[in-house]
Amino acid sequence: xxxxxxxxxxxxxxxxxxxxxxxxxxxxxxxxxxxxxxxxxxxxxxxxxxxxxxxxxxxxxxxxxxxxxxxxxxxxxxxxxxxxxxxxxxxxxxxxxxxxxxxxxxxxxxxxxxxxxxxxxxxxxxxxxxxxxxxxxxxxxxxxxxxxxxxxxxxxxxxxxxxxxxxxxxxxxxxxxxxxxxxxxxxxxxxxxxxxxxxxxxxxxxxxxxxxxxxxxxxxxxxxxxxxxxxxxxxxxxxxxxxxxxxxxxxxxxxxxxxxxxxxxxxxxxxxxxxxxxxxxxxxxxxxxxxxxxxxxxxxxxxxxxxxxxxxxxxxxxxxxxxxxxxxxxxxxxxxxxxxxxxxxxxxxxxxxxxxxxxxxxxxxxxxxxxxx
Numbered sequence: 001x002x003x004x005x006x007x008x009x010x011x012x013x014x015x016x017x018x019x020x021x022x023x024x025x026x027x028x029x030x031x032x033x034x035x036x037x038x039x040x041x042x043x044x045x046x047x048x049x050x051x052x053x054x055x056x057x058x059x060x061x062x063x064x065x066x067x068x069x070x071x072x073x074x075x076x077x078x079x080x081x082x083x084x085x086x087x088x089x090x091x092x093x094x095x096x097x098x099x100x101x102x103x104x105x106x107x108x109x110x111x112x113x114x115x116x117x118x119x120x121x122x123x124x125x126x127x128x129x130x131x132x133x134x135x136x137x138x139x140x141x142x143x144x145x146x147x148x149x150x151x152x153x154x155x156x157x158x159x160x161x162x163x164x165x166x167x168x169x170x171x172x173x174x175x176x177x178x179x180x181x182x183x184x185x186x187x188x189x190x191x192x193x194x195x196x197x198x199x200x201x202x203x204x205x206x207x208x209x210x211x212x213x214x215x216x217x218x219x220x221x222x223x224x225x226x227x228x229x230x231x232x233x234x235x236x237x238x239x240x241x242x243x244x245x246x247x248x249x250x251x252x253x254x255x256x257x258x259x260x261x262x263x264x265x266x267x268x269x270x271x272x273x274x275x276x277x278x279x280x281x282x283x284x285x286x287x288x289x290x291x292x293x294x295x296x297x298x299x300x301x302x303x304x305x306x307x308x309x310x311x312x313x314x315x316x317x318x319x320x321x322x323x324x325x326x327x328x329x330x331x332x333x334x335x336x337x338x339x340x341x342x343x344x345x346x347x348x349x350x351x352x353x354x355x356x357x358x359x360x361x362x363x364x365x366x367x368x369x370x371x372x373x
Contacts, residue, residue, distance in 0.1 A: 024042070024044045025044060025045055027044065027046060028046055028128075029046055029125050029126065029127045029128075030044065030046045030047035030049075030050045030051065030124075030125065030126040030127075030128075031044040031046065031047060031123065031124070031125055032044075032047050032063075032066070032123070032124045032126070033112070033121060033122070033123045033124075034063050034077060034081070034121050034122045034123075034124070035120070035121040036081070036119065036120060036121050037062075038062050038063045038064070038077070038081060039060055039061065039062055039063075040058050040059055040060065040061050040062075040063065040066065041059065041121065042059075042123075043055040043058045043059060047126070050095065050103070050105075050126060050128060051066070051095070051097060052097055052098070052099055052100065053066075063077045069096070070095070070096055072089055072093055072107075073093075073095070073107060073124075076088075076089060076107055076108075076109040076124065077109055077122055077124060079109070080109040080110060080111050080122040080124075081111070081121075081122050084111045084119050085111065086108070086109065086110040086111070087108075087109050087110075088106065088107065088108040088109070089106065089107055090106040093105055093106060093107060095126065103128060103129075103130055104128075104129040104130055104133055105126050105127060105128055105129055106126075106127050106129060107124060107125070107126045107127075108124065108125045108126075109122055109123070109124045109125075110122065110123055110124075134352070134354055159197075159201060160198070160201055163194055163197060163198060163201070166190070166194055167190075167191060167194040167195070167198075170187050170190040170191050170194065171187075171191060173187050174187040174188070174191070212348075213255065213256035213259055213348050213349065214256050214258070215254055215255060215256060216254070216255075216256070216257065217252035217253075217254065218252055218253050218254070218255045218256075218257045218260055219252050220246070220250060220252075220253060220285055220304070220306065221246050221248065221250075221285075223257065223260060223261050223264065224244065224246060224264060224268075224283055224285070224306070225244065225246075226261075227261065227264055227265050227268050228242045228244060228268065228283065230265075231268055231269065231272050231281075234269075234272065235272050238272075238275070238276075238277055238278075239277055239278040239279075240272060240275055240277075240278070240279050240280070240281060241279075241280045241281070242280075242281050242283070243280060243281070243282045243283070244283050244284075245282065245283070245284040245285075246283070246284070246285045247285050247286050247287070250285055250286075250287065250304055250371075251371070253304055253369055253370070253371055254370070254371075254372060255349050255369065256348075256349070259345045259348070259349075260345070260349070262341075262342075262345065263342050263345045263346065263367070264306070264308075264367075266338045266339070266341070266342050267308045267342060267365050267367070268281065268283065268308055269338075270338065270339075270365075271308050271309070271310035271312065271363070271365075272310070273312075274310050274312030274313050274314075274362075274363060275310055275311065275312040275313075276312070276313075279310060279311045279312055280310070280311055281308065281309070281310045282307075282308070282309040282310075283306070283307070283308050283309075284305075284306070284307045284309070285304060285305065285306050285307075286304070286305050287302055287303075287304060287305070287371075288302065288303040288304065288305045288368050301370045301371055301372040302370075302371045302372075303351075303352075303368045303369060303370050303371060304368070304369050304370075304371055305366050305367070305368050306366070306367045306368075306369070307364055307365065307366040307367075308364070308365050308366075309362065309363070309364040309365075310362050310363055310364075311361065311362040312362055312363065313359070313360065314357045314358050314359040314360055314361050314362055314363055315355070315357040315359070315363055316359050317359075320355065320357070323339050346367055346369075349369055349370075350369075350370055351367055351368055351369040351370065352367070352368040353365065353366070353367055353368075354366040354368070
């Protein structure tokens with residue numbers, strides 16, 4: 001039932017109250033109302049989910065108990081109550097919760113006035129910004145990769161021609177030498193190193209001018225199962241367990257099977273290599289409850305989440321933004337291009353990548369891909 005502050009007098013108050021109640025129940029933002037004494041009179045379902053407290057528990061509680069030790073939120077309610085003016089905060093505000101990480105939010109507090117223009121409490125609206133922050137991070141990485149890819153493609157073109165000349169000269173020199181010559185070792189090393197550089201250049205060119213995806217139906221269960229089969233062999237002797245938790249009801253997705261195989265091979269391989277000995281890697285698929293893909297003039301498409309979790313070394317916070325930069329790597333033998341190329345593949349499939357990591361505890365990488373294209 002709506003508190004008195006939200007009831008509207010008119011010809012059909014019951015209908016108005018029911019409508020307002022439905023709106024507050026279905027809105028995706030936390031709405032909390034306080035009476036003039038600062039006690040909670042309304043706590044909608046979004047507020048319950050955001051603050052991990054029930055409406056029954058919070059109704060009648062004082063706002064200071066709800067926002068204990070959260071100075072900015074306390075200040076917003078206090079100003080609206082005591083000064084009768086609206087106030088908002090969008091800059092670096094975090095909602096602290098007892099059983100979860102602090103959540104980036106913005107908050108707006110406004111006085112509630114009766115039909116007689118007397119103040120009868122305050123309403124606060126809190127918006128969860130975590131998804132927006134994730135999307136901003138994805139866009140930043142995509143912009144950086146686009147710029148670096150264009151630069152790398154131009155540089156690769158200039159290097160590739162003289163590199164071919166060096167390899168040809170080394171091959172001619174090897175043909176002139178006898179098999180027993182000690183100089184053959186040098187020519188073999190030269191040719192091997194040229195081929196290694198050429199491989200790196202081709203990966204760089206993939207960033208700047210990748211081939212367009214060849215779209216078809218892709219069975220996630222099949223490609224993930226095949227990758228895990230190979231990774232189990234590669235991890236033999238390391239006591240690493242691979243667990244597949246794949247939803248069989250998910251239909252084939254639209255994508256490039258070769259590129260998606262490369263993407264998930266890279267992420268699962270990274271998870272395996274993050275574990276030194278005796279760990280676990282979990283690969284899970286599910287229909288996303290967070291994101292939908294919407295195109296103009298078309299129906300919204302659900303997205304599929306593919307998460308790869310490990311209990312390995314984790315990623316340090318200061319390294320998190322740099323891991324997508326080409327040639328930055330924390331591995332002894334890594335090229336530093338794997339995640340940059342993976343990000344490009346995800347972008348080409350109109351997907352998203354989310355990373356959650358705790359040093360010394362593990363990492364979870366979640367790829368969200370549209371179910372229909």
